[in-house]
Each structure stands twice: as C-alpha cells, then as structure tokens.
Amino acid sequence: MVKVPSPNKSTVTAQDVARLAGVSRAVVSRALSNNGSVSPQSRARVEAAARQLGYQVNFLAQGLNRQRSQLIGVVVARLTDPFRSTLVNALLSAIQARGYQALVTEITDEQETGLSLRRFTQFRVSGVVVTSGQPPESIVRECIEHHIPVVGINRAQSGPSMDVVCSDNHAGAMLAAAQLRAAGCQSFIWLNYQGSTWAGRARGEAFHHALTAKGIAPECLRELQAPKDGYEGGFWAAQHSDLQHSALLPQRATTGVFCANALLACGFLDGMRQQGINAPTDFHLIGFDNTPQTAWESYQLTTIHQQVDVLAAKALDCLHERAKNPELAAQVIPVAVELVHRRTSPCVTEQTDTL
Amino acid sequence: MVKVPSPNKSTVTAQDVARLAGVSRAVVSRALSNNGSVSPQSRARVEAAARQLGYQVNFLAQGLNRQRSQLIGVVVARLTDPFRSTLVNALLSAIQARGYQALVTEITDEQETGLSLRRFTQFRVSGVVVTSGQPPESIVRECIEHHIPVVGINRAQSGPSMDVVCSDNHAGAMLAAAQLRAAGCQSFIWLNYQGSTWAGRARGEAFHHALTAKGIAPECLRELQAPKDGYEGGFWAAQHSDLQHSALLPQRATTGVFCANALLACGFLDGMRQQGINAPTDFHLIGFDNTPQTAWESYQLTTIHQQVDVLAAKALDCLHERAKNPELAAQVIPVAVELVHRRTSPCVTEQTDTL
DNA sequence: TTGAAAGCGTTACCAA
C-alpha cells in the first residue's frame, strides 16, 4: 500500500525526490531514466522516494532539455470516414505501444497540413504521420531540418524528404480486375469522385492497366465520376450510371464495377438496388478498404482489404529509421492488400486466369 | 514575399529575434504574446524580425514556464465505432478552434483511463475530456489538485470533481417511447449488450420509466441483452429474440424495439431481415446516436440524434469555466436530443399522445 | 559513482 504523505506542495519535482533519497537531482534523473551509472543502493533509494512522493517527470521540462518530446503528430481529415478512423485507431495503438503519445490534428482543407506540421515542430515532436493532405515540400524540409521525420500513409511522395507507406494499390487493382474477369465480367466501370485523393486516382490507373493487360478493349472500361465523395457520391453515381439499361439488355454482358473506396461502393450498391438492380445478379461490385460496414449483412461487399495495423507499424518504423539516419533517401514502402470475397462478387471456383 | 535568410542555425529562438530587432528577449516575448506593454515601433521591429527569421515559439519552454501547455487531453476507446469517431471529430474541431491541440489516448480497457490522465498531467495539459472509461475519483482529484479540469461526455458523474456533459438520455427514451406508442406498438423490447456503458443502461432505465408512465404493463416490456457490443451483438440478438414468432401471430401486437446504440440497431435490423422479418412492417425499431450509417438507404433507421458538436462545445466550456473557478461544484450539463424519423418507425400523422 | 553547474527557451517580476 503506497501512501502519499500529503499533497501539500502542489507539484513534486526531481529535487524533492533527491532530497528525500539523500542524493542529488542528477542521480535521480539517471536512476529514473536508466541513463548513466547509478549504484544499486542509490537507485533503490531513489525509486522508493519517487514512489513515495508520487513523482512524475514533467514531460515539458524533459522535452525542452532533450530537444525532443515523446509526442508524435498525426494529421487526419474527416475522421468520420470509417476507414480513416480505423487507420487512426491503429496508429494510436501503435504509437502508445511504443511509448509515445499522439498529438492529433484534424484538417478540413489540404492547405492546413503545413500549418499542422509547424505546430507539431513547436512541440518538438519525435515524428509526424500524415494520413490526409499533402504537405508542401518546403515545410516537410523544415521538419527534416529540425530532425523531425515525416511519413505519409497512402499518399503520393512529395519531394525527397518524406517517406511513404502505402497499401499496394496496384496489386489491389489487379486482384479486383482478375476477380471480375474470372467472374465473367465483359465490361467494366471504374467509380471515383471528383477531386479524389491520390490513392483513389492511383487505384483507377492501376485498374485500367490491369484490364488492358488482360486484353480488355478500352471501350469496355468506362469511368464514372461522382461529384462528391462518400456514400452520397456513390449513390449519386448509381442514379446517373446507365448500368440499369445495359443490365437489362437481352444478352447482358455482365458489368464489373470497381470503386475507389468503401463508402462509394456502399452508396453505389444502395443506389442501384433502389432501381431494382442488384449485385451480383445484375452486376459485380468490388470496393476498396474493407471497412466494418462492408461486412454488414446488407452489403456483404467484396472488397480489397487494407492492413491498417501493418500500415501503422511500418509508418512508425519509418520514423524510427529516419530519426537514426536523416540522410536516408526517401522510401516508398508498399503494404500488401488482400481480396476479401463476399457476395457482390463471389469467389469463383478454381480457375487459371490466363486469358 | 518573405525570405528566410538561411537555416544555418538549426533552431531560431527569441534571443535571435531580439538581437535582430535590437531589443531584449523580454520585449520579444511581450510583443509576440500581446502581454505587457511594448511601444508600437518596438512591436513592429519585433514582428518584422520574427517573420524574417521564421521564429516560432517553443511550446515546451512556454508550457514549462507558464506551468500549462496548450494541450487538451482526450480519452477515447474503440475509435472504430462510428459514433465515437464522430464525437472525437467534433472534439478535435472544437479544440483547435479554441487554439488548443489535442493529445489523444486510446484505451482498450476502462482501467487505463487513470493512466492516461496521469500522462496528461505530465504534459501539463489545460484540460481533459473523457469520452470513454470511468476515471478513478482519486486520479481525477489529482488532476484537480494540479489545476487540470476534467470533464466527461456521456458518462456517470464519478465523484464531486468531474463535470459531465451528457446527451439527455431520459428525453431520448421518452421520445422513443412516445413514437413507438403513437405508432401503435403494444409490446416493447429494450436491446442492450452485456457490460453496457453507463449511458446505455441509463437509456434503458429511462425507457422503462417512460413506458410505465404511459401505463404500459411491465410484462409488455422485455429486455434483450446481447453477449457483445456492436453490430454483431445486435445481429446475435435478432437471432435469439422470439420476435419472429410473435410477429407472425394472427392478431399481431406490433412490437417496438429500442436499442442502446446505433450499431446494435443496425445489427438487429439485419438479423431480423435475414429471418424474413422487417421494420416497420413486422415491428418498429428505434436506435440511438444517429450515426451516418443509420441514414443509409439499406437501414433508414429511426433514431435519437445526439448533437455531437454541442456536446463538444459544452465540454470545452466546462473546462474553461472550471479552470477559472476550480472550487465550483461539479455539474451535469444535459444536451438536448432529437428524434429523427426514418423508415423503421415512420412519423405518425399528428396525434396527441395522451393515452 | 556522484554532485555541481551549465544549459534548454520562455515568461514574469522588478527596478530603472
């Protein structure tokens, strides 16, 4: 049973511990941070004193002195997007597991990324993870000059200073293309929204390549662009696609739809259903992200799964690496994705996809 | 066009600005923090110098000196829950709008709440918002002693030190009960999960009271308890309810189901549909939270809306109030909720509910 | 191994 004598003095400092333990501040610091040599008995006395007084390091002072806080900055936009919150959740876990604390900034506009980074440097963070927005290269360089590593997740590499960890969009698009092909789709739709993120565009291009590589004629791939992101965007796209007509053709050539993200896919599916068209009977549908909702009974979306915890872990690895070696050339680290077979494009029985 | 001379010296301090402006550090500090008197010309020179050098305050040093950082701690669990992420999103916006930065901790276990608070104090945060978990009163008191106000959102008031901002669960339950009654429901089910949060239990009790106050016999209200939270819990509950039988009775007494949260409601609806039972034809369903998904076409859940931005704003107001006056008695601040009419229990045409 | 002392970068008080 630890007994705190009395919280008379509002805040207990290393000095107080030193006094009680009968040593100097320096010894206290060394003992508590396992840094420098301390005799076993001193250490014991310090630890006892610290416990007794309920001493806790002042991270502000510690950071000021070390020129580095145990903070890691995280930039995110629209946390209400299920994929984003899943990713941030993974990041928080990873950050805390490594003994850091997360300083989170929400941006509503890509432009704000830079400002966030600046504020992070003012806290002397140990690193920054950008999950949304594209920071201006100049500001990233500022960070690097302050020895603050910056890593992006699922975004374009902007300049030579920022590492990037990125789900393998190309592989994802290939998996989607292969699945749709194997399922017998003859025509294809790529669904994205206007002003899509870099990741979305990358997926679209990869899908295009994957299809043409499979010998699909260009006119068989249409692109649908919703005026806005999210569920509503997908819903809108469904109402403005002409899939309902082609699906009703006598010799219906099954259409395969690939979406830039999970929300678009959910919205699209609902929008089509509202018109009496459903997957996989009338068309096939594959989304990206594998958010929890895509697994819900009403959707059961076939989707490309992103390993968020791997993304998070590798991002932190990156920060760590680069902190040790700032001169390192910027890397792009791919993270594998997986195709999750669900109802909107069910698994096809073994079939060599060599067409 | 601002020109940064050269980032030769890694980090520029107030001293540097002072030197360039030809004044002392003190003047720089006063000029830049609008605190204390500075002559117009000094101020101008300082500002120019600061801009020229790209000076940015070191928040660590500032906080150390002021004994308070411009950080606000946020405790959250399971950020993947859409309601949580919506709430945290609102909190982040509010925190930043007021010039603070959010220090976010994810807890996986209620027990960790205390540890989070401790770490927050080590950063000398200006306040703490607890959105998950119940902090031990002793630790909350520690915070208060360090002049760090703590506010909870949607949780029980634990002890006399923590303010609480809380959606009006009672009103929500009343609205739900009234709606179901008006829709003609004769029997009722309250759906919650084992080990529910305090808010969930409070909603259940309020629902119970509301019904009995309306003269509903106790045997008309059953309670369903899922073994786990979330969508899966709701889905499970649907499979283990006997609603499918009662719904098929010849003289079917329409059943009204009220759920502790949105995920349960979505899961329950899907689970029932899988058995061929649907709302509102076979039963009525009302959820809580009004998360984005409940508005999706596949669900269109009638639900109790929580005003997350009001919750966030009032929570920060609380912190502010209490920072000014730490001796204040702990408050419980209710936030109004609204009934959102959607398909699972559609709006009934004007009807005085005086039964 | 230990303690004294010099910072880390700001802010606030106080005398000028």
Place this chain on the structure above:
DNA sequence: TTGGTAACGCTTTCAA
C-alpha cells in the same frame, strides 16, 4: 516602455 534576472524542471557534461 524597457532590459536584467530569476524562475520553470529536467538532463548532461565534467571534475572529483
């Protein structure tokens, strides 16, 4: 109004 100075609380040389 201004500048010197003393904190703020910690870490890290550097001698002893």
